[in-house]
Amino acid sequence: MRPLFHPSIDDVTLEGILHALSDPVRMAIFADIVKGDCAPSCSSFLRVNEKAIPKSTLSQHFKALREAGLIRGQRQGVEMHNTPRCAELQERFPGLMAAISSAYFLQLQRNSEKAKKRSRRRRATTE
Amino acid sequence: MRPLFHPSIDDVTLEGILHALSDPVRMAIFADIVKGDCAPSCSSFLRVNEKAIPKSTLSQHFKALREAGLIRGQRQGVEMHNTPRCAELQERFPGLMAAISSAYFLQLQRNSEKAKKRSRRRRATTE
DNA sequence: TCCATTAGTTCACAAGTTCGGAACTCATGA
DNA sequence: TCATGAGTTCCGAACTTGTGAACTAATGGA
Numbered sequence: 001m002r003p004l005f006h007p008s009i010d011d012v013t014l015e016g017i018l019h020a021l022s023d024p025v026r027m028a029i030f031a032d033i034v035k036g037d038c039a040p041s042c043s044s045f046l047r048v049n050e051k052a053i054p055k056s057t058l059s060q061h062f063k064a065l066r067e068a069g070l071i072r073g074q075r076q077g078v079e080m081h082n083t084p085r086c087a088e089l090q091e092r093f094p095g096l097m098a099a100i101s102s103a104y105f106l107q108l109q110r111n112s113e114k115a116k117k118r119s120r121r122r123r124a125t126t127e
Numbered sequence: 128m129r130p131l132f133h134p135s136i137d138d139v140t141l142e143g144i145l146h147a148l149s150d151p152v153r154m155a156i157f158a159d160i161v162k163g164d165c166a167p168s169c170s171s172f173l174r175v176n177e178k179a180i181p182k183s184t185l186s187q188h189f190k191a192l193r194e195a196g197l198i199r200g201q202r203q204g205v206e207m208h209n210t211p212r213c214a215e216l217q218e219r220f221p222g223l224m225a226a227i228s229s230a231y232f233l234q235l236q237r238n239s240e241k242a243k244k245r246s247r248r249r250r251a252t253t254e
Numbered sequence: 255t256c257c258a259t260t261a262g263t264t265c266a267c268a269a270g271t272t273c274g275g276a277a278c279t280c281a282t283g284a
Numbered sequence: 285t286c287a288t289g290a291g292t293t294c295c296g297a298a299c300t301t302g303t304g305a306a307c308t309a310a311t312g313g314a
Contacts, residue, residue: 002292014230019149023272024142043290054274059291078281078290093233099226103141106220129263150301170261181303186263205261205310 004066004073009088012069017093020068021100025053026061030070031104034084034097041079131193131200136215139196144220147195148227152180153188157197158231161211161224168206 021027028048045058053061062082065071070089071082089097148154155175172185180188189209192198196216198209216224 014227014234015149015151015154018145018154018227022142022146022149027142027145041290055291056274056276056293057272059293060272060274063292075281075291078288080291093226093230095222095226096230099220099222100141100145103220103223107141168261182262183264183304184302186261187302190263202262202310205259207262 004075006066006072007069009069009085009092012089012092014093014096016068017070017089017096020064020070023061023064025057026065027104029061030065030084031101033071033082034086034101041081043079131202133193133199134196136196136212136219139216139219141220141223143195144197144216144223147191147197150188150191151176152184153192154231156188157192157211158228160198160209161213161228168208170206 021030025048029045032045043055045053047053062071062073062080065082066073069085071084074081074083086097148157152175156172159172170182170185172180174180189198189200189207192209193200196212198211201208201210213224
């Protein structure tokens with residue numbers, strides 16, 4: 001297997017970061033890796049937000065995140081271990097990742113509130 | 128001419144913003160509109176970073192920025208006047224736009240430093 | 255009023271990108 | 285040595301993007 005490519009932090013670009021995170025699946029994966037609340041391997045994301053993701057697609061998404069400089073992937077036996085490059089990114093673009101993450105969680109929260117309201121309204125009209 | 132579409136601030140998504148700004152031309156246009164240091168009409172961007180941009184392409188880029196909720200366009204006679212939706216965006220995603228803009232200017236500055244170093248080195252080797 | 259000019263949009267198509275199934279590689283354990 | 289499980293690669297279909305040509309719309313003379 002070909003060795004994994006990781007850009008040097010100096011070659012990481014703002015456009016690259018924004019493009020990588022402009023895909024909702026990649027944003028969700030990255031947020032989960034940053035939170036660190038689940039095993040950060042490819043196969044732990046076979047479903048994202050209730051939606052099944054084919055593993056070829058997942059593999060491409062991880063590659064995109066690696067090549068944008070957002071995560072570092074290390075093969076550990078048969079699995080891949082992914083870690084965020086938070087410290088380096090913070091040095092390169094101070095405050096950027098924190099702002100994007102907090103915008104993401106704000107949006108998640110707001111969407112779940114909207115969904116609650118919608119289902120309450122639906123129940124009210126069918127009763 | 129069809130009226131311009133602007134999303135309500137509640138319909139503006141993080142993915143949409145990141146996608147719109149992941150294009151270097153759109154990022155440059157948006158940064159200039161935010162700085163407000165040049166007439167923010169389409170035709171003032173016929174060249175971006177020394178590169179000529181066809182006007183049909185520019186028109187699409189402005190449409191993308193409008194539909195992502197980043198700018199507001201108003202026809203003023205034959206011209207279009209574009210303004211950033213900073214205040215609304217700040218309310219919707221606090222700190223996000225500031226972090227992206229400052230990352231952009233940091234990168235610009237660093238690139239111009241790199242270019243200077245390169246040309247100095249070139250001169251030194253040819254002497 | 256008519257025409258030329260200027261600003262921006264729309265359309266169609268070529269070029270590029272992304273998605274996902276099938277076939278692959280590679281490490282591991284039986 | 286073989287089966288298995290985790291990821292990757294390949295490739296066609298579907299989607300997206302960039303651009304020239306043709307368009308619309310407002311404006312300012314003649």
